[in-house]
Amino acid sequence: MHNVSKGLALTAALLGLSLPAPAQQPADPVRVLVQRLDLERYKAAIKGLTRFGDRRQGTQRNRDAIDWIEAQLKSYGCTNTERLTYQFGDEPPHRVLSASTLHQAEGGKPEFGVGGARQRGVIKPAGVNYDPMKQPDVRIRALDTPPAVPGERQEVWCTKIGTTHPGEMYIVAAHMDGIGFGEAANDNGSGTALVMELARIFSTADVRTDRSIRFILWNNEETGLNGAHAYVAQREKLQGQEMPAGSGRYPEPRWLGMIQHDMMLFDHGMPRPDGSLSPVQRPEADVNVEFQADSKFAGASRDLAFALQAANETYATDYPANIGSHMSNTDSHEFQDSVASISVRENERGAHVGAGWDPQWHQPTDVYATYDDKDFRLGLNAAQTTLSAVARLAGASVK
Numbered sequence: 001m002h003n004v005s006k007g008l009a010l011t012a013a014l015l016g017l018s019l020p021a022p023a024q025q026p027a028d029p030v031r032v033l034v035q036r037l038d039l040e041r042y043k044a045a046i047k048g049l050t051r052f053g054d055r056r057q058g059t060q061r062n063r064d065a066i067d068w069i070e071a072q073l074k075s076y077g078c079t080n081t082e083r084l085t086y087q088f089g090d091e092p093p094h095r096v097l098s099a100s101t102l103h104q105a106e107g108g109k110p111e112f113g114v115g116g117a118r119q120r121g122v123i124k125p126a127g128v129n130y131d132p133m134k135q136p137d138v139r140i141r142a143l144d145t146p147p148a149v150p151g152e153r154q155e156v157w158c159t160k161i162g163t164t165h166p167g168e169m170y171i172v173a174a175h176m177d178g179i180g181f182g183e184a185a186n187d188n189g190s191g192t193a194l195v196m197e198l199a200r201i202f203s204t205a206d207v208r209t210d211r212s213i214r215f216i217l218w219n220n221e222e223t224g225l226n227g228a229h230a231y232v233a234q235r236e237k238l239q240g241q242e243m244p245a246g247s248g249r250y251p252e253p254r255w256l257g258m259i260q261h262d263m264m265l266f267d268h269g270m271p272r273p274d275g276s277l278s279p280v281q282r283p284e285a286d287v288n289v290e291f292q293a294d295s296k297f298a299g300a301s302r303d304l305a306f307a308l309q310a311a312n313e314t315y316a317t318d319y320p321a322n323i324g325s326h327m328s329n330t331d332s333h334e335f336q337d338s339v340a341s342i343s344v345r346e347n348e349r350g351a352h353v354g355a356g357w358d359p360q361w362h363q364p365t366d367v368y369a370t371y372d373d374k375d376f377r378l379g380l381n382a383a384q385t386t387l388s389a390v391a392r393l394a395g396a397s398v399k
Contacts, residue, residue: 058148124356175221210395
C-alpha cells in the first residue's frame with residue numbers, strides 16, 4: 001500500500017495535479033487523558049495532604065484534611081461533592097503486628113483463603129508506632145499528638161456523571177486517614193492524591209464518559225475499614241434507583257466495579273539478610289493489582305484486574321502491572337461480595353507489606369521527605385494504570 005501511495009503521488013506530480021491530504025487519524029482519547037497526568041502535580045497533592053500530619057481519624061487534623069480535600073475537588077470542577085456521616089466509638093486496642101499476623105489465625109494456621117499470601121524469603125517484623133517520641137520532628141510530633149475522640153465521622157466524594165448511562169458507575173477510591181506519628185505520605189497520601197488527580201482529569205470540561213465514575217476518599221481505614229463499611233451499609237440498597245422518578249438522577253448508580261488504592265510509592269525489594277532494604281526503587285518494581293480469590297465476585301474481579309493490566313501495558317510509562325489473588329486488609333474488602341473489587345498498591349499486601357518490605361508502614365518515617373522522584377513515579381504509573389483502564393471501561397471521550 002505504501003508503494004501504491006508513492007506511485008500515485010509521483011503520477012500526480014508529473015501531471016501537475018495535487019492529491020488531497022491524507023485523513024488525520026483521531027487522537028486516542030485515553031492517551032490524551034493519561035498525558036494530562038503530571039509528576040509534579042501528583043507530588044504537590046501528596047505534599048498538600050502532609051500539612052495535616054497523619055490525619056488520624058477522630059481528630060481535628062482529620063476533619064481539616066477532609067475539608068481541604070473537598071475544596072480541592074471542587075476547584076477541579078468536581079463540584080457535586082457529598083459526604084457520608086456515621087458514628088464511631090473508641091479505637092481498637094493498639095496492634096502489635098508481627099510478620100505473620102496478617103495471614104495467620106489463632107493457633108498459627110495460615111489463612112490463605114481470607115486474603116493472606118504465603119510469605120517467603122527474608123521476613124522483617126512489621127508494626128504500628130504509637131510512641132510520639134519516636135518522631136524527631138517537633139512540628140510533626142505536635143501535630144500528631146492530639147488523640148482520637150469518639151463521635152461523628154465523615155468522608156467525602158464527588159462524581160463524574162455519565163452522559164448515556166448515568167445510572168451505572170465505577171468507584172475509584174482511597175483512604176485518607178493514617179497513623180504512626182508521621183505524615184502518612186505513602187499510607188495513604190499517595191493513594192488519596194492519585195484519586196484526586198483522576199478526579200481532576202475526568203472533571204475537565206472537555207471530557208465525557210458514557211458511565212459515571214465516583215471518586216471516594218474513605219475515613220477510618222486504619223481502625224478496621226469502618227468508613228468503607230459504613231458506605232456499603234448505608235448506600236448499597238440505593239443502587240440504580242432514579243430519584244425522583246423520571247429525573248435522570250441516580251444518587252447511587254449501580255456499581256460496576258470498585259478500585260481501591262493504598263500505598264503507591266515504595267517497591268525497594270525484599271529485606272536483605274540483615275533486615276535492611278535498598279535505599280532506591282528497584283528497576284523491576286511493579287504496580288500490584290489484587291483481587292480476592294474466594295470472594296463471591298472473584299471471576300468478575302479477576303477480569304477487572306486484567307483490564308487494569310492490559311491498560312498498563314498500553315499506557316503506563318515505566319512500570320508493569322502484576323496481578324495477585326490475595327486482596328487483604330483494604331477497603332475493597334467491604335465490596336468484594338457485592339461487585340467486582342480490586343486493590344492497587346506498591347507491593348503484595350500479605351506476602352510483601354506484611355513481611356516488612358516497606359519499613360515506613362505506620363512509622364514516623366512515612367513523611368514526604370523520605371521519598372524521591374523514582375518513588376513518586378511508581379505512584380504516577382499506578383495513576384496511569386487506573387486512569388487508562390477506567391477511561392476505557394467508562395467510555396471516555398475528549399471533545
